[in-house]
Amino acid sequence: MFKGLKNKFSNIFGGESETEIRGSTFIQNVYEALLESDVSLEATEKISQVLAKKIQDPKKKYSREMLKKNLYDTVFEFLQGVTADTWGMLQGNSPFKILFLGINGTGKTTTIAKMARFLIERNRRVVLAASDTFRAGAIDQLSYQGERVGVKVIKHQPGSDPSAVAYDAIEHARSRGIDYVLIDTAGRMQNNINLREEMKKIKRVTQPDLTILVIDSMAANDVMEQSKTFSREIGFDGLIVTKLDTDARGGSILTISSELKKPILFIGTGQNPEDLMEFSPQWVIKKMLPEELLPSSQT
Ligand SMILES: Nc1nc2c(ncn2[C@@H]2O[C@H](COP(=O)(O)OP(=O)(O)OP(=O)(O)O)[C@@H](O)[C@H]2O)c(=O)[nH]1
Numbered sequence: 671m672f673k674g675l676k677n678k679f680s681n682i683f684g685g686e687s688e689t690e691i692r693g694s695t696f697i698q699n700v701y702e703a704l705l706e707s708d709v710s711l712e713a714t715e716k717i718s719q720v721l722a723k724k725i726q727d728p729k730k731k732y733s734r735e736m737l738k739k740n741l742y743d744t745v746f747e748f749l750q751g752v753t754a755d756t757w758g759m760l761q762g763n764s765p766f767k768i769l770f771l772g773i774n775g776t777g778k779t780t781t782i783a784k785m786a787r788f789l790i791e792r793n794r795r796v797v798l799a800a801s802d803t804f805r806a807g808a809i810d811q812l813s814y815q816g817e818r819v820g821v822k823v824i825k826h827q828p829g830s831d832p833s834a835v836a837y838d839a840i841e842h843a844r845s846r847g848i849d850y851v852l853i854d855t856a857g858r859m860q861n862n863i864n865l866r867e868e869m870k871k872i873k874r875v876t877q878p879d880l881t882i883l884v885i886d887s888m889a890a891n892d893v894m895e896q897s898k899t900f901s902r903e904i905g906f907d908g909l910i911v912t913k914l915d916t917d918a919r920g921g922s923i924l925t926i927s928s929e930l931k932k933p934i935l936f937i938g939t940g941q942n943p944e945d946l947m948e949f950s951p952q953w954v955i956k957k958m959l960p961e962e963l964l965p966s967s968q969t
């Protein structure tokens with residue numbers, strides 16, 4: 671996780687024996703480190719600009735300590751910009767309805783099991799709605815995940831109306847005092863009009879308290895496209911970024927934090943129900959920056 675980025679940042683300060691580095695050289699080195707770690711071009715430019723503002727005169731040389739602090743502060747600002755009070759965002763009506771959206775295979779179904787576990791651990795009661803009635807095997811997959819974490823799954827036949835399934839799950843929760851309804855949906859590409867219309871209907875029928883876009887960290891450079899379409903067509907409140915454990919270069923979180931104005935609620939770090947973490951800029955920055963760049967209070 672973030673290993674590539676960490677090594678690249680480390681290289682900027684390693685190797686050279688000089689105690690000071692020219693501002694312009696430093697900014698250029700950071701720019702390249704970001705691009706080589708799969709941070710998108712737009713995000714790389716934005717981050718470099720913020721960094722450059724902190725360095726008054728690019729022609730002058732600055733101490734390593736000062737540059738390290740500037741880089742730390744810049745990265746932290748971006749991470750903080752997408753931080754929210756995750757638990758606070760999960761409070762409200764009872765039952766609290768959460769709708770999960772995303773393109774194919776980003777990890778929606780797996781993440782729902784993780785969220786269920788997260789809520790159960792906090793003594794909340796949960797039911798799942800198998801509203802992906804489109805993909806063969808999706809209902810069985812959610813049933814298996816539900817069994818794994820010990821929650822009931824409301825399901826209909828494959829091919830049935832996803833809104834009706836979600837509606838039944840909400841009624842089930844209402845009549846039994848269940849706190850959360852997590853609604854799985856079929857993965858849809860941005861260009862599939864039928865599935866998009868169906869999604870709008872699910873949203874209309876269920877009136878979710880929270881709509882979450884699930885994004886695969888390995889496809890983060892496509893994140894603007896995905897989020898623009900979902901935002902325009904359906905609307906969402908926050909993100910979950912999955913598969914950070916398989917993202918060796920590690921740039922995705924920085925791309926997302928500079929390009930999207932929505933909070934990241936959780937990150938997914940594996941295939942099992944326990945592999946979910948609340949997004950914390952302090953935790954991420956510790957993984958992302960080499961130890962010598964962290965303030966002494968954080969090492
Ligand atoms: N390593 C890793 N794998 C993950 C993570 N989250 C999901 N996966 C895997 O990604 C694959 C797809 O996950 P699903 O939960 O089926 O994704 P989905 O978005 O529901 O897919 P569709 O319903 O087809 O759109 C599965 O093999 C999951 O085990 C994660 O955080 N880390």
Ligand SMILES: [Mg+2]
Pocket residue numbers: 778779780802808854855856857
């Ligand atoms: Mg799924």
